[in-house]
Amino acid sequence: MSxxxxxxxxxxxxxxxxxxxxxxxxxxFLLPLIYAGFLKMPVHDSLALSFLAFAVSGIIGAYxxxxxxxxxxxxxxxxxxGSLPGAFLGVQINVLISExxxxxxxxxxxLAAGISILIKKDHxxxxxxxxxxxxxxxxxxxxxxxxxxICALTGAGGPILLVxxxxxxxxxxxxxxxxxxLNSVVIALPSISGYFAHxxxxxxxxxxxTSLLGIMxxxxxxxxxxxxxxxxxxxxxVAMITILSSIYMLATLHTG
Numbered sequence: 479m480s481x482x483x484x485x486x487x488x489x490x491x492x493x494x495x496x497x498x499x500x501x502x503x504x505x506x507f508l509l510p511l512i513y514a515g516f517l518k519m520p521v522h523d524s525l526a527l528s529f530l531a532f533a534v535s536g537i538i539g540a541y542x543x544x545x546x547x548x549x550x551x552x553x554x555x556x557x558x559x560g561s562l563p564g565a566f567l568g569v570q571i572n573v574l575i576s577e578x579x580x581x582x583x584x585x586x587x588x589l590a591a592g593i594s595i596l597i598k599k600d601h602x603x604x605x606x607x608x609x610x611x612x613x614x615x616x617x618x619x620x621x622x623x624x625x626x627x628i629c630a631l632t633g634a635g636g637p638i639l640l641v642x643x644x645x646x647x648x649x650x651x652x653x654x655x656x657x658x659x660l661n662s663v664v665i666a667l668p669s670i671s672g673y674f675a676h677x678x679x680x681x682x683x684x685x686x687x688t689s690l691l692g693i694m695x696x697x698x699x700x701x702x703x704x705x706x707x708x709x710x711x712x713x714x715x716v717a718m719i720t721i722l723s724s725i726y727m728l729a730t731l732h733t734g
Contacts, residue, residue, distance in 0.1 A: 487517065488685060489692040492531055496696015499535050501707050506532055506635030506662075508720060511588050514581055515727040521580045523681050525572070525633050526673035530686065531693040532635045533666035536659045538697050543656025550649070554657050556615055557640075558664040560622030565665045567623075568630025569672030578731070585727045587632040592720030594642075608648035626665045630672075636662030 491512045498505035509531055513524030543549050572580050611617045621643065629636050637658035644654035674681070 484517070485684065485688045488527075489688045492689045492692030493696040493699075495531070496535065496693040496698075497700040497703070498696075499539070500697040500700020501703055505720075506535065507588055507591050507633065507638055508723075509635075510584055510633035511720075511723060511727065514584060515723070515730075519680065520678055521577050521584070522573070522673045522676040523678055526670060526677045526681060527685070527689050528633055528635075529630075529666040529669040529673060531689060533663050533670060534690055535693055535697050536636070536663035536666060538694070540656060540660035540663065542701065543652065543659060546652075548650075548652040548656040549660070550653055550657055553612070553618065553644075553649070554660050556618040557622035557625075557657070557661050560619035560624075561626035561661055561664045562668060564623035564626030565630040565668040566672065568627040568632075569669055571627075572631050573672070573676055581731055582728075583631065584633050585724050585731065587628075587634060588720060589724035589728070591634070591638050592717045592724060594638075596714070596717035596721065609646075612647055612649070622661065625661075629662075629665050630669045636665050 491509065495505055495509050495512075498508075506528075509528040510521075510524045513519045513527060514521050519527075540549070575583075611621075625636065625640050625643070628634065628639060637655060640658040640661060641651075641654045644657060645651055649657070
């Protein structure tokens with residue numbers, strides 16, 4: 479594969495994921511699957527670029543939710559206190575295990591994420607009572623630690639795990655998304671540092687620029703299309719693509 483074609487695929491993948499993120503807030507976890515699975519990039523390179531995109535998309539998305547007053551800064555702070563060490567731990571575990579096991583965990587998580595999207599029913603007008611867990615500082619920090627460790631280890635963006643957890647604890651859905659986006663930046667920072675430290679020379683400045691350019695244009699475009707695309711149909715499509723892709727990559731990993 480030529481370098482120009484490789485960069486074009488990277489840009490296109492980030493553009494596509496950015497649009498999906500801007501519309502529905504899901505699909506960030508597909509980036510490491512594309513990098514490691516279809517482009518055959520080393521796992522650490524794939525995760526380094528993915529978390530860099532997660533940080534940028536998280537900042538842009540969180541700012542939008544903050545402007546619309548859908549943000550709980552106290553909750554973000556408490557989650558982030560736990561998320562920082564959790565993310566460091568997740569990276570270290572990934573670095574210590576074999577590349578085969580790292581890919582296996584990645585593909586299995588992506589498969590689980592696709593299934594969860596497929597079976598999850600959206601009830602935008604349903605409100606759960608606020609859980610007392612959210613009033614206990616150690617519990618909230620522990621939640622941030624666990625979510626960050628899983629995300630940093632597997633390459634998940636953060637919202638795919640944290641949003642449903644917060645909603646189940648009684649946080650309004652839009653606030654849950656805003657909090658999760660900002661917390662994903664906190665998870666991404668130590669993950670970027672850790673994975674770039676173990677990345678190969680395949681990551682070039684041009685590769686970083688094209689990936690960030692794609693994700694930023696995609697997010698802005700997706701945000702403008704958010705009210706024009708049926709999110710339910712979009713989620714169903716993403717779920718099916720995710721499930722089929724992860725099954726294919728698991729089969730390839732097993733036979734390869």
